[in-house]
Amino acid sequence: MQKLRIGVLMGGKSLEKEVSFNSGRTVCDHIDTTQYDAIPLFHTNLKIYLLPWHFLHRGKTTDFEHRLAREAQQIAWDDLRQHIDFMYIAEHGCYAEDGTLQGFLEVLRIPYFGSGVLASALRADKNIHKIILKNAGIAVPRYITIEPHEIDHYEKYQTTIFHKLNTIVPTETYIVKPYNEGSSLGISVADKHNLEMALKRACFIDPDKKKRVIVEEKINGMEFTCIVLTNNVTGEFFALPPTESVTDPAIGFFDYEQKYMPGRGIKRTPARCSAEITIRIQQTCIAVMHVLGFTIMSRIDGFVTPEGNIVIIDPNTFSGMAPSSYIFNQAAEIDMSPSQIISHLLTTALQQYNLIPKE
Ligand SMILES: Nc1ncnc2c1ncn2[C@@H]1O[C@H](COP(=O)(O)OP(=O)(O)O)[C@@H](O)[C@H]1O
Ligand SMILES: [Mg+2]
Incomplete structure (x- = not known):
């Protein structure tokens, strides 16, 4: 019987690309090859490549990304099903763990690892x-959310923000974070004096997209x-x-x-x-x-x-x-x-x- 082909998807669009590469490499190295065929896949920009094994053991994605176009086989997303029977998602962060990739794989009718679209989005x-x-x-920490336009015009909204904080999060120290990143990206410890800087850091962590920010009590x-x-x-x-x-x-x-x-x-x-x-x-x-x-x-x-x-x-x-x-x-x-x-x-x-x- 033909072995099931397990695609191991790494790289991706999020800021956690290197973390993903480390995860994907470990999964490929440990898949039981008596039962399954591991198919390393590298996703970068909008393209997906069958990743040659000699790139898999490089330290960082920047070591080989520029060589992919010449040395790796690019495949169309539509053709993925011809190469794999199941997708192990080893990407992390936005577009990978947030339901978007899960939804995309549902559309492509490719079974995938982990929680479904709604749970991932939640x-x-x-x-x-x-x-x-x-x-x-x-129990979860007390928190408020702050929108990008309030951060853009901080001076105008400062009083309202402080009022909300005093009412809902009456602590001295806060943890400020983007509403949907991972790996601690964009996170700071702050108090009222340096709140503006922390808000901007979280809001602008992804240069392509301003983010809603969460200010939580520091537990x-x-x-x-x-x-x-x-x-x-x-x-x-x-x-x-x-x-x-x-x-x-x-x-x-x-x-x-x-x-x-x-x-x-x-x-x-x-x-x-x-x-x-x-x-x-x-x-x-x-x-x-x-x-x-x-x-x-x-x-x-x-x-x-x-x-x-x-x-x-x-x-x-x-x-x-x-x-x-x-x-x-x-x-x-x-x-x-x-x-x-x-x-x-x-x-x-x-x-x-x-x-x-x-x-
Ligand atoms: N409310 C909080 N109180 C105290 N520490 C926190 C709080 N929220 C986050 N942290 C600290 O920041 C780290 C990253 O926060 P987390 O919400 O887990 O974000 P990520 O999704 O980036 O892992 C945590 O591991 C913890 O050390
Ligand atoms: Mg965490």
Whole structure:
């Protein structure tokens, strides 16, 4: 029987292209080739290429992007189905995890990895998912949203903004973020004195598109990230042992460098908390998946406050898949290797589409 062809899509239109390349490479390296054929695909601008394996092990996309036109086979999106049976999405951020790519693959009738269009869109909108989570009784930070025109004319709107903040977010310190980016891009810690700068940073993080900005209360306590997976036999969600992220106090939040540069941020798996707190983190993260309609997997970020409350700050439908990513550290705690975890994810997703039989 011909093996299923798993397209591994990396690159993309978002600011997280390099993160995606690291994820895609790891997935390609660990796919069980006795069962599947891995087809590395690189997406750049509007084009998609079959990525030659000798480019896959380059350090950065800039090492080979200029060579793609000459050395790689470009394929039309319409023809993708002739090359792959299933798409593993290893792109991150805007246009990849926000429902747009999912919708595009639905139109192309290509089964794909991860949550569907609506759940992906909800996860990407840091305003809308907070409203839904709060309604379901899951704690989220207090926050306000600020529109690009208010930021463009900050002097005119400053009084209204401060009034809203004093009423809804009565804290001294805020976290300011674009409503739909990832990897900590555009995020700052701010107070009223440097709010304008933080708003502009978040709003203009993507030079092509001004963004709505969220100003949240800065939550104190232990930051955690928890991966939730699906049991292939029962279909139930189960959570891995959460990781604790220890932020550099000089920066005040887990920024891009601490997330991705080796040795910068301290991540401890399992998190240093009681068994009771661990269970509450895991149960809350599973509840988040149900409420937002996520499927297959998730990576949920949140805090345990000094009072012991679990506050969700960032529900994600995907995890980064670079070797140092949370998912591999957490899976190691339950004795699963990177290859086993990637097989597990693929099995779950392929079963969902009936591309392979249920166990
Ligand atoms: N309300 C908050 N309180 C305290 N820290 C926060 C808050 N929101 C975000 N952060 C910090 O900023 C980081 C990135 O924020 P997050 O909302 O997870 O964005 P991203 O989607 O870019 O990962 C978090 O990992 C955390 O360290
Ligand atoms: Mg996050």
